Amino acid sequence: MHEALFTYIRQRSTTPLTGEDMNFLKSMLLPKKFRKGEYMLVEGEVCKLGGFIVKGAMRQYSVDDKGVEHVIQLLLENWWVGDRESFEKETPSLYYIDAWEETEVLLIPKNSYDAMKRIPAVAEMDNTIINKHVSALQKRVRDIIGLTAIERYENLVQAHPEFLQRFPQRIIASYLGITQETLSRLRHNYKSSEV
Amino acid sequence: MHEALFTYIRQRSTTPLTGEDMNFLKSMLLPKKFRKGEYMLVEGEVCKLGGFIVKGAMRQYSVDDKGVEHVIQLLLENWWVGDRESFEKETPSLYYIDAWEETEVLLIPKNSYDAMKRIPAVAEMDNTIINKHVSALQKRVRDIIGLTAIERYENLVQAHPEFLQRFPQRIIASYLGITQETLSRLRHNYKSSEV
């Protein structure tokens, strides 16, 4: 089960991973299974553990004052999960993270993560993912501001068709920043137009 | 003029900056004055230089297919400016960055920036700012998705009153993701309600 992470690291760095590195990593990672609906993080808690998803699907969302959930991120296997802000600064998180499917995760506490970053390949990986994260968020801001709902939906179909298979429509709608009714109507028009 | 950057680094790290570090930094930084309207980066170009704003105001924006500008970020003194995605991956940028006021910037090429990160205090600073950047973007996504235009405006007034003094309303409107007409009306109602 650790192999998925090693492959992930190798793909994101130029430096190789030594056998010693791998043993070191193994010693720090805590494999854990989340059942569907189980929480990895709740609002108000400090995110003490980062996680690498080996298998499954999770979602990160916030709840506004009207009690409406807003999906911030959808996560599948080979993604790092956690609230980076809370994890790094050790401040209470604004988000919930739960498992959407039965999910296998390799958990790692902050001090271990810091130790892990001393491995050059891992440091490279960390750099790569945080930069990707920033790009993705920036793109998301651009999309929400500049595109209509249907354009955002089409973009998502292109970029992450997996999401549509793994998450129900109301979750996708929330991720797109629209209501489920609107998404339903959008899809209806969209389908009839692509004949 | 470098002093502003040194202070900035010190405030964001636990390790002190040695005199040697400071000389090293000075040797790599290229002071440059941008005149109002002058571009630091245009869409399609690789962002080869990062910049630390010593004095002035800049904006980062993208232009959609209808030719409408969307302000992604507003930047004042003591901010790092640049398109991190393009800078790190050396890929063409999707953004324009220009000076809104006469602006003094300390520029630094990518390889120097990497070298600079070998100074522990600078590495810490880099970590801090990228994490802040992620938090800010995440907050922005949450705000755009979950709040109405007026709530976003009120938030901005709270968080960055300086912006309202340094940038015209149409730029603020673009940053909030609304038209200038809408912002004008919003402010009108807002003012009359705060009696």
Next chain:
DNA sequence: CGATTTTTTGAATCATATCAACGTACGTGG
């Protein structure tokens, strides 16, 4: 001062939200 940019206002229109009802699928316990 005139020229340009910025802000405001009005009217019409559009996209999306809201509320409510109904249909459908899915999974669990009897």
Next chain:
DNA sequence: CCACGTACGTTGATATGATTCAAAAAATCG
């Protein structure tokens, strides 16, 4: 294996927030 409950998706009617286009008013700059 069926019946029932719960979650999910669709559809309709109406409401609302924001946009668009046009024009006037106000502010700013050389």
